[in-house]
Every structure is written in structure tokens, then in C-alpha cells.
Amino acid sequence: MSDQRVSARIPASALSLGLMGLVPFAAGALSLWVPLPFLNAETGLKLVVVYGAIILSFLGGIRWGTAIGPYDAHRQGREFSTSVLGALAGLAAVFLPAIPGLTLLIAGFLMQGLWDVTSADAGRLPAWFGRLRMILTAGAVVSLVAALGALLLT
Structure with missing residues (x-):
């Protein structure tokens, strides 16, 4: 099997x-x-918001780890700086009222997912990671939108 096909397959444990x-x-x-x-x-509302903040922080940690790679100082600084934005958004979401907090989490997951997918497409991350992030971002965002919808409709 070619290296390209192997790198495109999402590892079963990650999935x-x-x-x-x-x-x-x-x-x-x-x-x-x-x-x-x-x-x-x-x-349940606390679970969604706090867990969302934790996962955004986790995703930022992944990107902090990838920034250690062979980048020039300017690029590395930009990657490090950008990688902490999800954690900061998650922290803010925990302390905001529920509706703006959920909205911030939705935006944070969409932006993180876009960054991860475009980085994988550009070859800076494995191809499988971009596909995995697309799947997981969709699941997280659908849940966050459902929670937001429940609040808006009550």
C-alpha cells in the first residue's frame, strides 16, 4: 500500500x-x-459548555505541538500564538451567559476545524487528520447548535 493511502486512512484508535x-x-x-x-x-448545559472549552483547549494543544516543527521563527511564533486562541475562547465561553457562550464555542470549533483541514490540505498535517477533524467538528458543532436552539426556543 502506498504511503499516501496509509497517511490518508484515519487510524482506528483516533477515530x-x-x-x-x-x-x-x-x-x-x-x-x-x-x-x-x-x-x-x-x-447538561454546563457539560456542553465546559466540555467544549476543554476540547477547544485540547485542539489548541495539538496545534502547539505541531508548531514545534521545522518552521522559521516568524512562522513558529504565529503558529504558537494562534494555537492558544481556542483555549482563550473556551475560557471566555465558560464565563459568558449561555447563549453567547455557545455561540463563541460554535465559532471557535468552526475556525479550529477550518484551520486543521486547510493545514492538512496544504500538507502541514497528515491527510487523515483533516478528515478526522471534519467529522469531529461536524459532530461538536451540531451538538452545540442543538443546545443553542433549545435555549433560543424556550
Whole structure:
């Protein structure tokens, strides 16, 4: 099998762990629409916002790690600086009221996902990472939009 096909295949562990990582988003959002025996709406909303902030920070950490790569000082500084924006947005989202906090998380995930996908397309990250980030960003954003919709419609 060619190196290109191997690098394009999402590693099974990354895909399965990533998909399992969507469960807190989905459960939290679902709790805002229907009563769940294990998660009330108030806790579900906190779960979605805090977990979203944690995951944005995690994604920034991935990009901080990639910035260590063979870049010139200017490029490296830009990569390091950009990689912390998700963590800062997540922190702000935790302290904002729910509607602007969710909106900020949605924007943060979309921007992080776009950065990751375009970086993979440009060859700065493995091709599989761009595809994985597209899948996981869609799952996170759908859940965040569902949570936001529940708040806006109540």
C-alpha cells in the first residue's frame, strides 16, 4: 500500500476515541430537549459548555505541538500564538451567559476545524487528520447548535 493511502486512512484508535469524545456533547445537548434520567438540563448545559472549552483547549494543544516543527521563527511564533486562541475562547465561553457562550464555542470549533483541514490540505498535517477533524467538528458543532436552539426556543 502506498504511503499516501496509509497517511490518508484515519487510524482506528483516533477515530474511535474521537467519536466517543462526541458523547458528552450529544448527551448534554439532548438533555436540553428531552428529560434524561441521568442528566438534567442545567447540568447538561454546563457539560456542553465546559466540555467544549476543554476540547477547544485540547485542539489548541495539538496545534502547539505541531508548531514545534521545522518552521522559521516568524512562522513558529504565529503558529504558537494562534494555537492558544481556542483555549482563550473556551475560557471566555465558560464565563459568558449561555447563549453567547455557545455561540463563541460554535465559532471557535468552526475556525479550529477550518484551520486543521486547510493545514492538512496544504500538507502541514497528515491527510487523515483533516478528515478526522471534519467529522469531529461536524459532530461538536451540531451538538452545540442543538443546545443553542433549545435555549433560543424556550
